[in-house]
Structure formats: structure tokens, C-alpha cells
Amino acid sequence: MAKEKETKPMANTVIGSSIVVDGEITGEEPLTILGTVKGKIATAGSVVVEAGATVEADVEGQTVTVSGKLTGNVTASEKLELRPESKMVGNAKAPRIVFADGATFKGNVDMDV
Amino acid sequence: MADIQTVIGVETRVSGEIRGGEDLVVKGRVDGKIQLTHALTVDKGAIVQADVDVKNLVVSGTLVGNIVASESVRLHASARVVGDLASPRVMMESGAAYRGRVDMGDIEAARAAVASRAVARPAASSLASARERPAPPRVGAPPRTAVLAGKAAPRFVAPTAGERPVVASVSPSAPPAFPRVAGAVGGMAPAWAKKKVRRR
Numbered sequence: 535m536a537k538e539k540e541t542k543p544m545a546n547t548v549i550g551s552s553i554v555v556d557g558e559i560t561g562e563e564p565l566t567i568l569g570t571v572k573g574k575i576a577t578a579g580s581v582v583v584e585a586g587a588t589v590e591a592d593v594e595g596q597t598v599t600v601s602g603k604l605t606g607n608v609t610a611s612e613k614l615e616l617r618p619e620s621k622m623v624g625n626a627k628a629p630r631i632v633f634a635d636g637a638t639f640k641g642n643v644d645m646d647v
Numbered sequence: 648m649a650d651i652q653t654v655i656g657v658e659t660r661v662s663g664e665i666r667g668g669e670d671l672v673v674k675g676r677v678d679g680k681i682q683l684t685h686a687l688t689v690d691k692g693a694i695v696q697a698d699v700d701v702k703n704l705v706v707s708g709t710l711v712g713n714i715v716a717s718e719s720v721r722l723h724a725s726a727r728v729v730g731d732l733a734s735p736r737v738m739m740e741s742g743a744a745y746r747g748r749v750d751m752g753d754i755e756a757a758r759a760a761v762a763s764r765a766v767a768r769p770a771a772s773s774l775a776s777a778r779e780r781p782a783p784p785r786v787g788a789p790p791r792t793a794v795l796a797g798k799a800a801p802r803f804v805a806p807t808a809g810e811r812p813v814v815a816s817v818s819p820s821a822p823p824a825f826p827r828v829a830g831a832v833g834g835m836a837p838a839w840a841k842k843k844v845r846r847r
Contacts, residue, residue, distance in 0.1 A: 561660060
């Protein structure tokens, strides 16, 4: 909870901690998720799944940063980052992938090698 | 963390259902359904095409869908709203455009009506549900018209069946009656005219 990035979310779209979105989120701007999203996420900007957030969706974004729980396939055009304490189940596809110490991951990794 | 407001940004579109227990600001677009125990703000430029069930609703943008607000609804001057509205307090600024029914009475009944409509909707996809939006009134309408037609038809049939003998009895008596009256008037008219002429 003492993470610096959480105090200043740069995202234009924020899904709050008590919000549940059941469906599709598409856009051209950064997205921060503190709550729950089920369905599909596709944005040209960054996607941040904050600690405590639950995402059960296929995610497409420029950079995808996971601190919470993510179930689904992730395609990042730039970078996928799994922070400590994060849990991800699904296939990851990105040119750069960062696993922090403590991150939990299950699935395939595709870095276009 | 709790201070962070939920925002659907200008360049973001959500199709599906949003529900939760905090304030929501829509600056972009939402298609589907919004259910909150707090306030929903539809900012200027935002488009919301959804059934809305919230506590407080503030609209500066465009909102299409049925609205249930348990506390209040405020339509600002730039608001464009189409849909039935149920809330105990409704405020509309000068310039706000609204089309639909307003119910400031029984909110639970309106909520139940919206819920029953929503039950049929999730089966279809979000796009299909948007296309089907005109359907619920149509689905509701045919039974009403059928009931009306069912009631109206006997009403029309019964009077005509009953009137036929009346008409038949009146029509023979009427033609002789008119000539008689006409003749009487025709006979009287010159007399009155003569009297008037005499008086003048």
C-alpha cells in the first residue's frame, strides 16, 4: 500500500475499488483498475491492475502493470510487468516482460523471439 | 485510496454492466447498465446509453435509458436525456432537453419495472441490447393494444347490434318528420317575415 504510483494515478479512466464492471472496456487512454472487471479490456494506453483489484478478462494495452489479481490473456504492445504480490493466470504476450520477486504467474509467455 | 474517484475517461468506452458502491463519473461512453448505491455524474460530452439505477444522478451530457434515482436527479442546461425518469426530487435547469415520463412517486414500482425489463436484456449481447432498446416498449405495447382491441371490439359490436333496430325505427319516422317540420317552418316563416315587415 506504500507504493508511490498508487497515490498518483495518471490514468484518465479509473475503476474504483467497490465498482464491478461486467463487459467490455475499450479506449485510447490509460486505465487504472482498483475494483473488479470481468469481460474484456482493450486500450491503446496503459493498463494498471492495482493491489486488491480483480480482473477476469483478456487485456490488451500498451503497457500492462499488475499488482493485483489477473485471470486472462494479456497482450501488451510494449511491456508487461508483474509486481510483487501480483497473481496472474493466463497467457502473456509482450516484447518485454518483467516478473518481480514474489509475483505468481501461471501460463505461457510469448515474447516474439 | 478511497479518495480516488471512479472515472470513465473521455476516450474510453464501456459496454456492459457497471455496479458498485461509490461515485462514478462518466466522461466517455457507457452502453449497458449502471447500478450504484452512490452518485452518477454524466459529464458534458459524455454519452450514456444505459438503464440507470443510482442514488443521485447529475447529467450534463447525453443519457438515453430509463432512470431510477432513489434521492435526486439534476439535469443541467447542457443535458440531453431520453427515457423514463423516477425520482422523488427532480431538478431541470433551463436549457436541459428531456423526453420521457417523470414519476416522482413510487420509486420501487419504477425500479421493479426497470428490473423486469433488464431481465430480458442480459441474454443478448451489449450491441444487440442497444439495438433492442426500442423493443421493450413494443413488447409491452402489443398486449395493451390487444387488450384494448379485445375490449373495444365488443363495445363497438354491442352498440351497433342494439342500435340497428333503433336506427331502423327512427329512420322511417325521421323522413316524414323533417318534411312536416320544414313545411311548418316554411308556413311560419312568411308569417313572421310579414309581421316583421309590418312592424318595420
